[in-house]
Amino acid sequence: MRILIWHVHGSWMTAFVQGGHEYLLPVDAERGPDGRGRAQTWDWPASARELTAEQLAGERVDLVVLQRPHEAGLLQDWTGLRAGVDVPAVYLEHNAPTGAAVASRHPYAGQDAIPVVHVTHFNRMMWDNGSAPTEVIEHGICDPGYLYTGQDPSLAVVVNEPVRRTRVAGTDVMLELSRTLPVDVYGMGMDHLAEVAPWLEGRLHENYRQSELHRALAAHRVYLHPYRWTSLGLALLEAMTIGLPVLGLSTTEASRAVPSSAGLLSNDPAELAERGRHWLEDPASAAEAGAAARAHALDRYGLDRFLADWDALIERVVA
Numbered sequence: 001m002r003i004l005i006w007h008v009h010g011s012w013m014t015a016f017v018q019g020g021h022e023y024l025l026p027v028d029a030e031r032g033p034d035g036r037g038r039a040q041t042w043d044w045p046a047s048a049r050e051l052t053a054e055q056l057a058g059e060r061v062d063l064v065v066l067q068r069p070h071e072a073g074l075l076q077d078w079t080g081l082r083a084g085v086d087v088p089a090v091y092l093e094h095n096a097p098t099g100a101a102v103a104s105r106h107p108y109a110g111q112d113a114i115p116v117v118h119v120t121h122f123n124r125m126m127w128d129n130g131s132a133p134t135e136v137i138e139h140g141i142c143d144p145g146y147l148y149t150g151q152d153p154s155l156a157v158v159v160n161e162p163v164r165r166t167r168v169a170g171t172d173v174m175l176e177l178s179r180t181l182p183v184d185v186y187g188m189g190m191d192h193l194a195e196v197a198p199w200l201e202g203r204l205h206e207n208y209r210q211s212e213l214h215r216a217l218a219a220h221r222v223y224l225h226p227y228r229w230t231s232l233g234l235a236l237l238e239a240m241t242i243g244l245p246v247l248g249l250s251t252t253e254a255s256r257a258v259p260s261s262a263g264l265l266s267n268d269p270a271e272l273a274e275r276g277r278h279w280l281e282d283p284a285s286a287a288e289a290g291a292a293a294r295a296h297a298l299d300r301y302g303l304d305r306f307l308a309d310w311d312a313l314i315e316r317v318v319a
Contacts, residue, residue, distance in 0.1 A: 001021045004037070004063070005067070008067045015142055017048040022061060023054065026051065026078075027052060028053070032305075043315065045106065054073075057079050059079075062318055063087070064087055066091045067294040069108075086121055091116045093118050093119070093123060093127065093290075094119055096230060104155055104225075105259065106127045106132065109127075109131070115132070115317060116129055116135070121256070123136075137310060140305065140307065141234070144242055146192060149219055150288050150290070153280045154280070155221070155222045156185075156244070157174050157223075158185075158213070159186075159188040162185065162192075163191050163195075170249060173226040174226045182205075184205065185204050185288065186208060187206075218241055219277070221283065222247055222280070223245065224247050225249070225254065227251065227252070232252065237257065239293075239295050240257075240258070240290075241298060243287075245262060247265055247275060248272075257301075259296050262296050
């Protein structure tokens with residue numbers, strides 16, 4: 001199949017483009033939000049091709065994967081094709097509702113021609129999907145291998161723009177724990193976090209390439225996932241696959257992703273801090289939980305299952 005899809009979420013796309021299809025990626029000179037093209041910090045196969053809007057107008061498209069409400073308009077402006085009418089389409093929803101869940105109607109809720117595909121069961125439950133057909137295809141992870149050493153007795157967090165997303169990302173929870181436990185933070189927007197938390201000097205790491213990030217995370221003893229309200233973070237699943245044990249809040253889809261053998265989910269910061277101190281002092285116990293985390297992540301979020309689920313959906317929608 002020839003699948004038109006915008007590069008919106010790099011980690012998710014890294015798994016998606018591993019399939020057996022041809023992936024048409026809009027690109028523009030600025031590599032802005034509607035034309036990022038291929039990833040710059042992930043390794044993607046040659047089957048993920050960049051095309052300008054002008055080039056797309058002459059391409060055959062078998063399926064379009066929409067991820068933002070305005071993309072159907074871009075499709076029609078660039079190619080003359082109407083999503084769900086002239087070309088089969090699905091709408092991939094990465095996020096949990098940003099407003100009150102009981103009143104959050106999905107942008108594609110009022111139609112029945114385009115399936116809405118959620119990345120977690122939690123997301124599908126929280127959105128009002130109306131009459132739209134829905135599917136859940138859980139995340140898939142490219143296995144980086146068991147990299148864990150845990151040699152650095154510290155906690156690692158991956159979060160982009162932690163200051164802007166303070167309560168959503170649980171930045172306040174992370175900062176509270178970092179007062180008593182060593183915490184390193186990876187992601188974009190570390191300069192703003194340095195202004196808010198000067199005591200983290202030397203522990204903030206800006207925008208690593210994926211392979212570099214995996215190696216860096218593997219050296220830490222524990223992975224901290226303090227998110228309050230968000231879709232399930234792929235960085236969490238990658239950390240588990242690497243072999244890190246998990247500390248996190250018991251919210252959203254985390255309870256499905258992190259079994260008790262793999263870590264501790266709690267909404268009590270004191271309980272999280274206690275377990276964190278235990279793992280920092282007992283590396284063997286941390287490694288045992290990390291091994292369980294890896295086994296669970298490979299079983300539930302393996303790449304083969306993810307791609308097979310997508311192939312089955314693509315076949316049904318295109319047919």
